[in-house]
Amino acid sequence: MKKYDVVVIGGGPGGYPAAIRAAQLGLSVAIVEMNRFGGECTNFGCIPTKSMIKPVEAMWYVRNKDFFSGEVSLDFQKYMEWVKGIVGRLSNGVRDLLKGNGVDMFEGRGRLLDRYSVSVDGSEVLQARSIILATGTSPSSIPGVEVDGEVIHNNRTIMGLKRKPSSILIIGGGYIGVEFASMMSKIGVEVYLVEIMDRLLPGMDSDFSRFIERKLRSYGVKVFKGTKVDEVKKLENGVRASLSNGSSIDSEIVLVAVGRKPNTSDLGLEAAGVETDPRGFIRVDGRCRTNIPNIYAVGDVTGGAMLAHRAFMQGVVAAENAAGLNSVFDARGIPAVVFTDPELAYVGVNKEEASAMGIDADSVRIPLGGVARAIIDDSADGFIKVTFDRESKAVLGVHVAAHNASEIISEATLAIEMGATLEDLALTIHPHPTISESIKEVADVALGKPLHYLIRRRG
């Protein structure tokens, strides 16, 4: 029986940073992964989807500018192989990092036997002083729509697509749904997007919902809101979906993207006495500790914002606490991005959320038509919105819909982390011409001294 200071179950964006950080702190560490190192993010989520996007954007751009002539087409199979190549490189990279940091890797299903031991595939047993659970989530399914990986897909099986479908029904208008809708429509797939709530991206700022619906419709996506898919029947060449509004949609394939469920069954939580919430997510405190003192949990399996970068940070926090440091996960701002075209990114709160927290907040929104780089990059119809404390002028949140929003949101995140005010943003020189200039501009507008806008207040 092998003994370790720390055993991590799960090698995704929560687990591998936990293992690496624990090893850096001088602990002996093992990590157990039942599928592929890198987890959902590297193998089925962030990495393959963001890899799929860049070629699509380039092709779309070339096709839609009249100064280009000729025709370019995408070899779908080669394209998906290229995506797999990047996934493979990064998944191997995670293995190299673990190995380079001296972490022992085990492949198989990790299961708690008690508070101090973990079995691998029910055979080998690892003894641990501390255990970090980082098992992530799996795609939720819906009754009557069974994923078969051939015609009916979830975000995992769709990565195995061999050829471009002629049409796709996407069930769920959350971030996965809208990202696939944006991407698929632009490579010429007929896209039907069905969302049960009355707006797309229901968990996010409603400005995003309106904006992205308009964009998706402009790409030809058929959007159905407040609509439920009652049943999906297989036809000879595809499926027929019956909708709650009485109509039906025929499509070649289906993508089910209706949320995530925690990977906690068959994990031995009961054997160790680890508590979960009513939805099955593992309860943790600010130090990522479960109710059992030597057992931690990090990443999506703890619920909350399911984001790889949040999991990275939680993994580090858990490892540091396991090593006896006093480390707290207290990020003021956790950015989130929807990788549509254009990208939607935000950090902190909007006015409604701030008000609900009892803060006297205001927000100012400007379109990007006054930002030179946005015009150059076809993002002039995007927007940026800053939310701030009315009295102190402290920045509380930023929402951006623009090309490269994912990159510029980090400045806003640092601003919130450091307690910056609108004046701090306004006095920071931003390089010209960039989209990030919009951060200074919106602060200037909020302060009543815009350079590139005539006064347009109130977002």
Added chain:
Amino acid sequence: MKKYDVVVIGGGPGGYPAAIRAAQLGLSVAIVEMNRFGGECTNFGCIPTKSMIKPVEAMWYVRNKDFFSGEVSLDFQKYMEWVKGIVGRLSNGVRDLLKGNGVDMFEGRGRLLDRYSVSVDGSEVLQARSIILATGTSPSSIPGVEVDGEVIHNNRTIMGLKRKPSSILIIGGGYIGVEFASMMSKIGVEVYLVEIMDRLLPGMDSDFSRFIERKLRSYGVKVFKGTKVDEVKKLENGVRASLSNGSSIDSEIVLVAVGRKPNTSDLGLEAAGVETDPRGFIRVDGRCRTNIPNIYAVGDVTGGAMLAHRAFMQGVVAAENAAGLNSVFDARGIPAVVFTDPELAYVGVNKEEASAMGIDADSVRIPLGGVARAIIDDSADGFIKVTFDRESKAVLGVHVAAHNASEIISEATLAIEMGATLEDLALTIHPHPTISESIKEVADVALGKPLHYLIRRRG
């Protein structure tokens, strides 16, 4: 004779912000522009060149990925018309902003008659309590290479190109030279780049020089360093340039990009008693005041870093002082970008510059091979370098060579403005997958706790 609180001479990135801000502060303002509103930046610099880049990048990407088939070609004339369209939109936008803020616009050459009056084209005279000089710079020329706007160009005349040349000799390996070399080589123009100093981008960090030379050579650019162009002779179809190394280059056209000279001749500086430095740039203090109390100068005509975004801020400072506020230009960090592929961006100082200032600094540089988005975006061969105070760990400078470096440098600029430490960057959650994660990663490496790198210290 019209009387104003403020008369601004020059409608570029220094002048128009000065006029707008002065008007916002309740002053009566006139602005005099002899060419086109928006100035060098909007009409001949940042805007047209950055507009030219995006289509080139998209075409290059599509041509170089084997999952695309078919051939796409660029209609050079339509492309340049599209560029002109953006320039026109933004130049008109500047006029609209001036008008919307109640600024009176005069077209013609502005000249100081004395400390309180400005003539427009030698006829109309404007009386002013304060005058703000924002006349910018013009391209320098070199003996024996006379710009004719047909075969031999500077950055202004080259915007009138009607068709794609087969080859170009670029004289000067500064930022204009390398940007055109990057762009032109990728649309299939044979590029010769000649720099008199022993490295490209001689004013910048030498890591940039080495990096961009390697990239340009990979695009097929022929780079000649430590080489002078002695003479350029016109041939029937182009030119023949004689180099100091004894060889010669034949090319269809030439771009001269060897620096800038201040637009101070024929400005009436002597009549008002305004002092210049030995190179002809107008001397100003931190409040943008010249030696004459009611006369200010802003932007490139004051020398220093010739950047539109620095001029924006100086224009605002001058206007605020003219309005009786006490405003100082004291930006700790002025970012700068070279819009090559990939982009080079920096803010603050490198280790050598910090040491020269007497600061005990260190720097850490990492390649971007461990940053997922850099791999996706073909930027894995780029790098990021952070320079910091060895004792306090305060961030002193950041240098980035990557896709979208121009956007991510703003976070680094805010960090420097707010006195952030490495730990502040490391504790800020960056969205995954983005290039901006490299800012956190390089801080993590410098702090000895990298997640996505095995220890590689010392930049």
